[in-house]
Amino acid sequence: MAVIKVDKLAVSVAKGPSLMTGAYPNKPWDEVPAVFKPGNYAYPTKADKLEYLNSQQGVSFPNAREWSPEDDDWKLPENWKEIILQGLADRLDRFRSLKIFMDCCVRCGACADKCHFFLGTGDPKNMPVLRAELLRSVYRNDFTLAGKILGKLAGGREMTVGVLKEWFMYAYQCTECRRCSVFCPYGIDTAEITMMLRELLHLVGIGINWAMEPVANSNRTGNHMGLTPQAFKGNVDFLCDDVENLTGVRVNPTFNRKGAEVLFITPSADVFAEPGIFTCMGYLLLFEAIGLDYTWSTYASEGGNFGLFTSNEMMKKLNGKMYAEAKRLGVKWILGGECGHMWRVIHQYMDTMNGPTDFLEVPKSPITGTVFDNAKSTKMVHISEFTADLIKNGKIKFDKSRNAHVLPTFHDSCNPARAMGLLDEPRYILDHVVDKWYEMPENTIRERTFCCGSGTALNTDEIMELRMRSGLPRANAVKYVHEKHGVNTLSCVCAIDRATLSTLMSYWVPEVEVAGLSELVGNALVIEGEQRQDLTEGLRTLV
Amino acid sequence: MNTYSELAEILAAKQKQILDIWTERTLGTYSAPGFFKKSLDPFANPVGVQIRSGLAALFELLRDQAEPAAFVGPLDQVIRIRAVQDFTASQAVVPFLELKWVVKEVLAQELQRRLLADQLNEFECAVERMALVGFDLYCQCREQLYRNRIQELKSGRARFTDGGCPSRFLDAAARQEQMENMRK
Numbered sequence: 001m002a003v004i005k006v007d008k009l010a011v012s013v014a015k016g017p018s019l020m021t022g023a024y025p026n027k028p029w030d031e032v033p034a035v036f037k038p039g040n041y042a043y044p045t046k047a048d049k050l051e052y053l054n055s056q057q058g059v060s061f062p063n064a065r066e067w068s069p070e071d072d073d074w075k076l077p078e079n080w081k082e083i084i085l086q087g088l089a090d091r092l093d094r095f096r097s098l099k100i101f102m103d104c105c106v107r108c109g110a111c112a113d114k115c116h117f118f119l120g121t122g123d124p125k126n127m128p129v130l131r132a133e134l135l136r137s138v139y140r141n142d143f144t145l146a147g148k149i150l151g152k153l154a155g156g157r158e159m160t161v162g163v164l165k166e167w168f169m170y171a172y173q174c175t176e177c178r179r180c181s182v183f184c185p186y187g188i189d190t191a192e193i194t195m196m197l198r199e200l201l202h203l204v205g206i207g208i209n210w211a212m213e214p215v216a217n218s219n220r221t222g223n224h225m226g227l228t229p230q231a232f233k234g235n236v237d238f239l240c241d242d243v244e245n246l247t248g249v250r251v252n253p254t255f256n257r258k259g260a261e262v263l264f265i266t267p268s269a270d271v272f273a274e275p276g277i278f279t280c281m282g283y284l285l286l287f288e289a290i291g292l293d294y295t296w297s298t299y300a301s302e303g304g305n306f307g308l309f310t311s312n313e314m315m316k317k318l319n320g321k322m323y324a325e326a327k328r329l330g331v332k333w334i335l336g337g338e339c340g341h342m343w344r345v346i347h348q349y350m351d352t353m354n355g356p357t358d359f360l361e362v363p364k365s366p367i368t369g370t371v372f373d374n375a376k377s378t379k380m381v382h383i384s385e386f387t388a389d390l391i392k393n394g395k396i397k398f399d400k401s402r403n404a405h406v407l408p409t410f411h412d413s414c415n416p417a418r419a420m421g422l423l424d425e426p427r428y429i430l431d432h433v434v435d436k437w438y439e440m441p442e443n444t445i446r447e448r449t450f451c452c453g454s455g456t457a458l459n460t461d462e463i464m465e466l467r468m469r470s471g472l473p474r475a476n477a478v479k480y481v482h483e484k485h486g487v488n489t490l491s492c493v494c495a496i497d498r499a500t501l502s503t504l505m506s507y508w509v510p511e512v513e514v515a516g517l518s519e520l521v522g523n524a525l526v527i528e529g530e531q532r533q534d535l536t537e538g539l540r541t542l543v
Numbered sequence: 544m545n546t547y548s549e550l551a552e553i554l555a556a557k558q559k560q561i562l563d564i565w566t567e568r569t570l571g572t573y574s575a576p577g578f579f580k581k582s583l584d585p586f587a588n589p590v591g592v593q594i595r596s597g598l599a600a601l602f603e604l605l606r607d608q609a610e611p612a613a614f615v616g617p618l619d620q621v622i623r624i625r626a627v628q629d630f631t632a633s634q635a636v637v638p639f640l641e642l643k644w645v646v647k648e649v650l651a652q653e654l655q656r657r658l659l660a661d662q663l664n665e666f667e668c669a670v671e672r673m674a675l676v677g678f679d680l681y682c683q684c685r686e687q688l689y690r691n692r693i694q695e696l697k698s699g700r701a702r703f704t705d706g707g708c709p710s711r712f713l714d715a716a717a718r719q720e721q722m723e724n725m726r727k
C-alpha cells in the first residue's frame with residue numbers, strides 16, 4: 001500500500017469528496033484585505049464625543065461624523081493620505097524610539113508566536129512582527145531611500161485606504177501588553193507601534209467609542225463613568241455602610257480634604273462595579289486598621305487613563321489632573337490602588353510628560369517609616385508595595401481562616417508586571433493572607449504573563465468573541481491549575497482584569513471567580529473592636 | 544455493543560497515521576498554522592495542543608466504541624476554541640465529520656473487504672453522532688457568548704459608556720440612542 005503523505009493530504013488532494021475543502025485559507029497575508037463584520041470590530045467613536053474632545057485645549061480629534069467600519073466609504077477627509085504621511089513624518093521626528101523600531105527589526109521571528117492575539121487566532125497579521133510591518137512597509141515606501149527607489153521590492157507598500165483599514169483592524173487587535181517585547185533581542189516594543197498607529201488613525205477621525213467616551217468623561221468629570229462628585233462620594237458611602245454591616249467597623253473616609261498626608265487614587269470601577277467594590281472595601285478596612293491620614297478626590301477620581309490608548313497629548317492631560325489635584329490639596333504623596341495601565345503611565349511616561357513633581361515629598365509610610373525610594377521621582381506608591389511593607393513590619397494582623405473559601409492563583413497584570421516590575425509584593429501578600437495558593441505555569445506568569453485579552457479599551461461587549469479568543473492563553477493556564485489543584489479564585493491587581501477576567505472565566509473556566517488582592521487582604525484583616533459576622537464568602541457575603 | 548470490532552482493530556493499528564492526517568487537516572484551517580502544528584508546549588500553544596489532544600481523545604473513544612456521554616469533554620475542548628474563532632458554524636464543526644474522509648483515505652485497501660465496508664457504515668454513523676453533539680456544544684458556546692454580553696451590560700462593567708450620572712436616564716434622546724445601539 002502506498003504510504004499516505006500527511007502534508008499532501010492536508011492540502012486537499014482528496015481522492016474522494018471531502019466536506020472540508022472550503023475551510024482552508026488560500027491567499028498570502030498581504031493579499032487578504034481586512035473585512036469588517038459584526039463581532040470583529042469595536043464600534044467607532046460617537047460624533048458628539050469626538051466633537052466635545054476636539055473642542056478641548058491641548059488635544060486634537062478632528063473629523064467627527066457618523067460612520068461604520070462595515071461601509072466601503074469611511075468618510076475620510078479628502079487629503080487623508082497627506083495627513084497620515086505628514087503625521088508619520090512628525091512622529092518619526094519627535095519619537096526617536098519610533099524611528100529605531102522602524103529600522104532595527106531583523107525579522108528574526110522571536111516575537112511571532114508570543115502574542116495572545118496570534119495564539120488565539122492563527123492570523124499572521126497578529127504576529128507582532130507583522131503588526132509592525134503594517135506601519136513599517138509604509139515607512140519604507142515613503143521614508144527610506146531604498147523604498148523610494150525600489151518600492152515593493154524593498155518591502156515598501158503604498159499608503160492606500162485598504163492599508164488604512166488594515167491598520168484599524170490590527171491596531172485594535174493589540175492590547176499593548178508588551179509581552180512580545182520581552183522576547184525581542186532588540187527590545188522592540190510593538191505596543192508603542194500600536195500606539196503610533198492609533199494616534200495616526202485619530203488624525204483622520206478613526207477611533208473606537210469604548211476608548212473615547214471614557215476619555216471624554218474623564219476629561220469632563222474626572223472619571224470614566226462620568227460620575228459627578230456627589231455620585232462618586234455617594235458610591236463610596238454605600239460601600240462604607242456595607243463594610244459596617246459586615247464587620248461592625250465604621251469607616252469614615254474624607255473627600256477633597258486639604259492637608260491630608262496622602263491622596264488615594266484608584267480606578268473608578270472600584271467604587272461601583274462588582275467585583276471591584278469588594279477590593280474597595282478591602283482598601284477602606286486597611287486604611288482604617290492603620291489609621292492612615294488620607295483623602296479621596298472626587299476630581300482625580302479615576303486611576304485609569306484611557307489617554308494611553310488614544311494619544312500622547314490625551315494621556316498627558318489625564319495624567320496631569322492627578323498631580324494637579326495632589327498639588328491643590330497639598331498632600332505629601334499619592335497612594336495608588338489596584339490599576340493596571342495607570343502604573344504604566346506613571347512609570348514610563350509621567351516624568352517626561354508632567355514631571356518633575358517637586359511639590360510632593362518622597363513617599364514615606366507614616367506607619368512603618370519606610371521611605372519608598374523607588375517612587376522618588378513619581379511620588380506615587382502602589383497599594384501592594386504599601387501593604388507588603390506593613391506586613392513586613394508587623395503592623396497588621398491576619399486571620400487566614402477567614403479566606404478558607406478561596407484557593408487562589410495569581411495573575412500578573414501586564415502593566416504592573418512588565419511596566420513597573422511589581423512581581424514579588426503581591427505574592428508576598430498572598431503568602432500572608434491565605435493558607436495556600438498556586439502559581440500558574442512558568443511561561444505564563446511574571447514578566448511572561450499572558451494578557452487578559454481585553455486591555456487598551458478592548459473590554460467592550462460587541463467584540464466578545466475576539467476577547468474570548470485572545471484571552472485563551474491566559475484562561476488555558478488558569479484551567480490547568482483549576483484542574484490540577486482545585487484553584488477557585490483568580491486574584492489580580494488591575495481593575496480592567498477584575499472585570500474582563502470574570503467574563504473570560506465564565507466562558508473558559510466557569511468554576512473560577514476573580515478577586516482583587518486587596519479584597520483578600522480585607523477578608524483576613526483583624527481589626528481592633530470589630531464584630532465580624534460569620535462571613536463564609538468574606539466581604540462578598542450577603543448579610 | 545460490538546458493531547464494528549474488526550474495523551476497530553484496524554483503526555487501532557493505523558491510529559498514528561489517521562490522527563496525524565486528521566490533526567494536520569484540522570490545524571490547516573488556520574491562516575498561519577505552522578506554530579500550532581509544531582509546538583507541543585500546552586501553555587505556549589493552547590490552540591494547537593488542545594485541538595491535537597482533543598482529536599486524539601475522540602479518536603480513541605470511537606475506536607473503543609465508547610458511550611456518547613464520554614465524547615462531551617473532548618468535543619468541548621475542541622469546539623469551545625473554534626466557536627470563538629473566525630469560522631462559520633459549519634467550518635467550526637466540519638473537522639469532526641472530516642474523520643470519515645481521513646479513515647477512508649487511509650484504509651482504502653482494507654475497505655475493499657466486504658465485512659469492513661459494512662462495519663464502516665456503523666463507524667460513520669458514530670462519527671456523525673459525535674459531530675452532532677459537537678454542533679450542540681457549538682451552539683451552547685455561542686449562547687454563552689451572548690450571556691456574557693448581557694451579564695456585562697447588567698453588571699455595570701458596561702456602564703463605562705452612556706451610563707454614570709443618573710440624569711442621563713432622563714434624557715430621552717440618549718435613551719433612544721441606547722436602544723438603537725443595543726439593536727445593532
Ligand code: SF4
Nearest residue numbers: 115174175177178180
Ligand atoms: S503588545 Fe501584546 S498584544 Fe500587542 S503585539 Fe505585542 S504581544 Fe501582541
Ligand code: SF4
Nearest residue numbers: 105107108109111184
Ligand atoms: S523579535 Fe524583534 S527583531 Fe525579531 S522579528 Fe520580532 S520585532 Fe523584529
